Amino acid sequence: MKDNLGWIVAGVILLIIVISCVLSSGKKKESENVEIMDGKHNVVIKVKNYGDIYLELDADIAPITVTNFIYLVNKNFYDGLTFHRIIKGFMLQGGDPSGNGTGGSATTIKGEFVNNGVENSISHERGVISMARSSDMNSASSQFFIVHKDSKFLDGDYAAFGHVTKGMEVVDKIVEEVGTTEDTLISKSFQPVIESIKVVEE
Secondary structure, three states, X not given: OHHHHHHHHHHHHXXXXXXXXXXXXXXXXHHHOOOOOOOEEXXXXXXXXXXXXXXXXXXXXXXXXXXXXXXXXXXXXXXXXXXXXXXXXXXXXXXXXXXXXXXXXXXXXXXOOHHXXXXXXXXXXXXXXXXXXXXXXXXXXOOEEEEOOOOHHHOOOOOEEEEEEEOHHHHHHHHHHHOEOOOOOOOHHHOOEEXXXXXXXX
């Protein structure tokens, strides 16, 4: 009886390992199908009732991050999502399908910053766009933030990947009207809506 139980346990463990391998290989295959970008790319974030924020993304400095962001943009992933975390004098964060800071897309990417072994020369100055993440350095997914005021203390720990070229007055207006002075979640009814993010190659 003990021998049979041992074989059953071993079989269950083997099944779990096989399922895990299949799931991880499927996830890896999905990422391999996306060609890593280079060069500069322009996007516009249309924020309902506020206006347009234009950004230039730098895939020469953060190729994985830009590729992931553009991939989600082209899938219309961000359309209808919100900015859920807005802190005066710091930044505004959005791109979470759950609207509370816990969600993301189906995949995560490598964090392209110095303390994760990747050179990144973009400093977190006013107008820079960067990726949000958890304590896991490779947990960035869809959530991003735009720096409202210089926050260079983030350099080396977060993957900055571009900057605002036009529309910082929109960022300022959002922060002034909706932002908080403490790190708290913006109430759902007050979260500014991202009508769309579109690529505008120039």
